[in-house]
Amino acid sequence: MTPTRHSQSRQPMLKSFLDRELPLWRQLAVRLHLARCASCREDLRAMRQIGDELRGQAIDPLDPKLKTRILASVQEITPVPTPPMHIRRPVLIWVGGAAALLLLASVTASRMRFAPMSLSGSSRAADSPAAMSNSVSEPTPASRSFTGSAASEPQNRSQAALIAPRDAVVGRSEAKQKVALRRAGFDIDGYRFVTLSGQRIDIPFKANLNSLRFARAEDGRMTLTQAFPSPILSLGPADALQNDAVPGSRWQPLPASFSSLRPLYVRPVADWTQFTALRWYPNMTLVGGFASPESNDASFVWLSGSYVRIGQTLYPDFAAYRAYADVHPDAVYLRPIYQLSAAPILDAAKRSGSAHGASHR
Amino acid sequence: VRDDLRLARRIQGGDPRAFEEFLDSYGARVQYLVRRTVENRTDAEDLTQEIFVHLYRNIGSYRGDAALATWVYRVALNQCAKHAQKRPPQNVALEEQNEQASPDWRSNPEQAAVKSELSERVHDALEQLSPLHKEVVVLHELYGLTYQECAQALQVPIGTVKSRLFNAIRRLRDGLSEYVLGDAGGGVLRVEAAAEKTP
Numbered sequence: 001m002t003p004t005r006h007s008q009s010r011q012p013m014l015k016s017f018l019d020r021e022l023p024l025w026r027q028l029a030v031r032l033h034l035a036r037c038a039s040c041r042e043d044l045r046a047m048r049q050i051g052d053e054l055r056g057q058a059i060d061p062l063d064p065k066l067k068t069r070i071l072a073s074v075q076e077i078t079p080v081p082t083p084p085m086h087i088r089r090p091v092l093i094w095v096g097g098a099a100a101l102l103l104l105a106s107v108t109a110s111r112m113r114f115a116p117m118s119l120s121g122s123s124r125a126a127d128s129p130a131a132m133s134n135s136v137s138e139p140t141p142a143s144r145s146f147t148g149s150a151a152s153e154p155q156n157r158s159q160a161a162l163i164a165p166r167d168a169v170v171g172r173s174e175a176k177q178k179v180a181l182r183r184a185g186f187d188i189d190g191y192r193f194v195t196l197s198g199q200r201i202d203i204p205f206k207a208n209l210n211s212l213r214f215a216r217a218e219d220g221r222m223t224l225t226q227a228f229p230s231p232i233l234s235l236g237p238a239d240a241l242q243n244d245a246v247p248g249s250r251w252q253p254l255p256a257s258f259s260s261l262r263p264l265y266v267r268p269v270a271d272w273t274q275f276t277a278l279r280w281y282p283n284m285t286l287v288g289g290f291a292s293p294e295s296n297d298a299s300f301v302w303l304s305g306s307y308v309r310i311g312q313t314l315y316p317d318f319a320a321y322r323a324y325a326d327v328h329p330d331a332v333y334l335r336p337i338y339q340l341s342a343a344p345i346l347d348a349a350k351r352s353g354s355a356h357g358a359s360h361r
Numbered sequence: 362v363r364d365d366l367r368l369a370r371r372i373q374g375g376d377p378r379a380f381e382e383f384l385d386s387y388g389a390r391v392q393y394l395v396r397r398t399v400e401n402r403t404d405a406e407d408l409t410q411e412i413f414v415h416l417y418r419n420i421g422s423y424r425g426d427a428a429l430a431t432w433v434y435r436v437a438l439n440q441c442a443k444h445a446q447k448r449p450p451q452n453v454a455l456e457e458q459n460e461q462a463s464p465d466w467r468s469n470p471e472q473a474a475v476k477s478e479l480s481e482r483v484h485d486a487l488e489q490l491s492p493l494h495k496e497v498v499v500l501h502e503l504y505g506l507t508y509q510e511c512a513q514a515l516q517v518p519i520g521t522v523k524s525r526l527f528n529a530i531r532r533l534r535d536g537l538s539e540y541v542l543g544d545a546g547g548g549v550l551r552v553e554a555a556a557e558k559t560p
Binding site for chain 2: 012015016019021046047050051053054055056057059060061062063066067069070071073074077078079080228229271293294295296297
């Protein structure tokens, strides 16, 4: 058979065939094809030859001096203890209490959703994590005036739970943990979530905006799922994360038009440096941002449907928003609110204490 | 994986032999990965050291969900990526370029001396690949990771591994066509070229 360029379209499959990464039925199909296609046989031979040569590449042994240096450098280091895999559950006595609080919160919230706007309310209190804990949707007048403590963060330290991104990696042996959330927020150090049962879950950034992925929630409920390689925050069409460092501002990672259930890495801006320098304004909502299915910085692109809204004005792209920011120096930068980096990652008790301080700032 | 987990727990328990064993297993490969990313030899050594200190400190986070190698390479690649972000590409001093180009730089001069021309060309072609292509080729072809393991190490979907690998091999093949295809293969290229011209 005369070789033709048709083989180019088959090459990815040929490579998988060569690497024994095809299911059996496809292997058979490729074998049948190879029997009558000289071009593909040549391609396969070339790929095999390249593979053989690559595998024949000498890998230098570790430089002995470097090995000595490495061994010496770990002498005084103690490995971090293995973090627990599970989110700590409150004791049974709290379950009933939390359920009652939740019921009370939902009743209160549903009543207040239709309450008239309270302009006289304390904006500081209204913008605190506790104030917004009943909803992660649009900051309605009701939610701004909702300062009751019924749905506030857990009042008891035993209810607080912390997971670091590495804790969120689950193996085959462990079922994915999925928790429904009633609130999501962030500051300069990381994300803070409050579950329906009142548990607190912190996920620090550690200067890495890939500590979380985002997906559209199938059932419209905001949930956090432990997954590999990072937890997934599933969001309803209007769900947003409150910027607890800048009262009244929030980030809605997924535009309303976004419908993929497949998780994406999403960031308000392209990289960490820009994130720390991002200017926020009261009543600013950043919808979308930069997204990628992969975690490497170079692959992030402006997510379709993204925009910035400040007050009633819409800025359809980042350049337009930046033009606004350039002439409005009254911006507020992200700052630490949760004190995530102030305590060891697993020191839930101390963190819980600091969290209360933060929520009542 | 069970052995991997056992080794990890021994390291975590402070067994110095365990860490040396770990270093013997992965030192050369991590060093190789780093050298594919960092041209400056001193920087490459520093980064290799940083990676192993990081691995040692965080060995507790390895849970045995996947092969230890996958976890090691993932950490190493992340550290390489961070390093690349922090520092713009640096010019390598001429002396160091010469040193790197010289077979003497390799710790096994005999082996380097007998390297075939094709092998050297493969090495050069590998260096010409983009970082994304290079890392998937190193992980899969050199270190023998499966597609799934590559996907875990690179934190990308398995389809991305396939496409990157295929594109990388295609580029290698383009760069090595005169060597790889030989007499018979050269014929293929010529026939294809002729076929393109035929209306």
